[in-house]
Amino acid sequence: MIIPLIIDKNGLEIEELFRVSWDEAGGLQKLLTGPPMTSIRDDHNRDMEPVTAPYRFRVSEQGNKIAILCNDPIFVPGKFGNLEFLLYDTQNKRISKTAVPLNDSRFEKLEIIDFLIDENSMLYLLSRFYTKEKTITNRLQLVTPGGTPAWEIEWDTGAGITVRNDSLSGKCTAIIKATENHLLIQSEEAGKTAIFKINIKTGNAERWGSIDNTDLKIFADDKLSMRYISFIKGANNRAYIEYNPEKDKKLIQYAGPEIYAALAFPVAIDIHNNIYCVEGFSLSCIGSALHLKWVLPVNNIIPGSGYLLASLYNENAKDLIIYKWGANGTLAETTHVNLNMPGIRLGRLLGLTNADDFVIETYRENNKQVLLYNRATEKLEELSAKTLTKKFRLQAAATWQVDKMGNIYLPVAGDEALHIIKIAEPL
Structure with missing residues (x-):
């Protein structure tokens, strides 16, 4: 080829x-x-x-805003007071910074799972905290451009036990998409991937969909259909799957030999539903x-x-x-x-x-x-x-x-x- x-x-x-x-x-x-x-x-x-x-950095859907994580805890060991993001406005060519306070005596270690920036410079921050007692707390925050959390949700996982907060549960793995009214995130629990829909104004969450395997990178189009790559054991092949959570329906396309390897690491989709993969x-x-x-x-x-x-x-x-x-x-x-x-x-x-x-x-x-x-x-x-x-x-x-x-x-x-x-x- x-x-x-x-x-x-x-x-x-x-x-x-x-x-x-x-x-x-x-x-x-x-x-x-x-x-x-x-x-x-x-x-x-x-x-x-x-x-x-x-x-690590993120670009808003329209490409107007860029957020760079300045002090990733992976490379800055120990506790620190603020998580810093550098924000760039591509239209006005202006650089600014946002500091998110992290002072919390409950936690020993912090991991930033994912973050997203929208066209209004609002940050969505998904993090995971570890304690001396080996418990794990997931935290989802909506952060204003000034660094103040508009709301935050926490739920605990650890030792095989999940403590639910509203309808959120499991081990948080990624932010999927932000719309004008909702934020979609994914979480893993009991060998499945759960999709949650969060009201951006209130922070109220609801379980919206479920997929029967894990280790997925899920994307959402403008109609909020989920799209992802998964290995189907029965077919011994990778597939590009479109999943409608509201109708609980799936459209499955299997990979041909010429693109099988390329589909291993998907990272994005665009407005045309092209899928981008890296190696x-x-x-x-x-x-x-x-x-x-x-x-x-x-x-x-x-x-x-x-x-x-x-x-x-x-x-x-x-x-x-x-x-x-x-x-x-x-x-x-x-x-x-x-x-x-x-x-x-x-x-x-x-x-x-x-x-x-x-x-x-x-x-x-x-x-x-x-x-x-x-x-x-x-x-x-x-x-x-x-x-x-x-x-x-x-x-x-x-x-x-x-x-x-x-x-x-x-x-x-x-x-x-x-x-x-x-x-x-x-x-």
């Missing part, structure tokens, strides 16, 4: 939407985590240099009739001065392809860097020198090697330790976001800032 790549498609528009500087007033604290992982297992000589932690640094768009529309494979993005670079490694040809988009967001040029050398198994554009030459990261057998590609001579050279470089790292595709119209948002961590890159709806 010929895979339709869109990275070099004519008319594809890509731009840096905004950037947030590290550790400046109104910016982001730079959080670090362990060494980076590659798609190739390397136990013998792993890069031990800490890298920037992945930042590593690749995003696939699959039509509602279960045909592969396109694949976006990119292993790094470099925001330059008035332009953007993206790299893609062709393993079969040992060819690193570097694409350049101009200030108008359209593809300006393509560079091929021959990496056909003994032992090379992976390559990507890592950054730029002050002279705008390419810094290329390669993996040769069990060793990482960083090379310089001189754009004037079109030759690979050793990178001198004295050469000043600007490095960037694209977060894995599992953190990318897709809005209702099919626009794609990618986070890139640089030495000086976090960059949010937008790829205009490519259909």
Whole structure:
């Protein structure tokens, strides 16, 4: 099967939407985590240099608002007073911050399960707290732009016992969708996935639907039909399922062999009911009739001065392809860097020198090697330790976001800032 790549498609528009500087007033604290992982297992000589932690962010359905979780408890151990979000208004190009108070002596550990931002900058926050007594409390909050919870609901799980609050129960797993009047969330209990509908104005909840398995990523269209991917044991196949909770009816479409693997990790649907799935640094768009529309494979993005670079490694040809988009967001040029050398198994554009030459990261057998590609001579050279470089790292595709119209948002961590890159709806 010929895979339709869109990275070099004519008319594809890509731009840096905004950037947030590290550790400046109104910016982001730079959080670090362990060494980076590659798609190739390397136990013998792993890069031990800490890298920037992945930042979780959400985009509103219309793409007008973006919320970035600043101090994810995964990377900020211990207790802290506020959970901070950086908010960006794409229309007014304005950055602000919201702090959600977390002072609560009952809890020992906090986990942010999911969050969502709507077009009015209202945050929906789903979290889980752990106590010394090994009990688990789920909390759902509606938070105003000023950080004040308009309402919150709690329900406890633990030791196989569920304490209900109104009709909410089970282990909370995700926020599905917010409408003008309702919020939909999902929860797991006794081997099933429950769907709850919450009145946004009052916080009152009702059980709205149930699915007979777990570990699902559920989406909802504008008519509030649920859509999800599930493995059907009886058919030994993955299926794209449309579920109407009010009528308790399901429409099941089974995957063909050409898209079976691509359906493993769904992350979003759009207004056309296309489903978006990820793997590593690749995003696939699959039509509602279960045909592969396109694949976006990119292993790094470099925001330059008035332009953007993206790299893609062709393993079969040992060819690193570097694409350049101009200030108008359209593809300006393509560079091929021959990496056909003994032992090379992976390559990507890592950054730029002050002279705008390419810094290329390669993996040769069990060793990482960083090379310089001189754009004037079109030759690979050793990178001198004295050469000043600007490095960037694209977060894995599992953190990318897709809005209702099919626009794609990618986070890139640089030495000086976090960059949010937008790829205009490519259909």
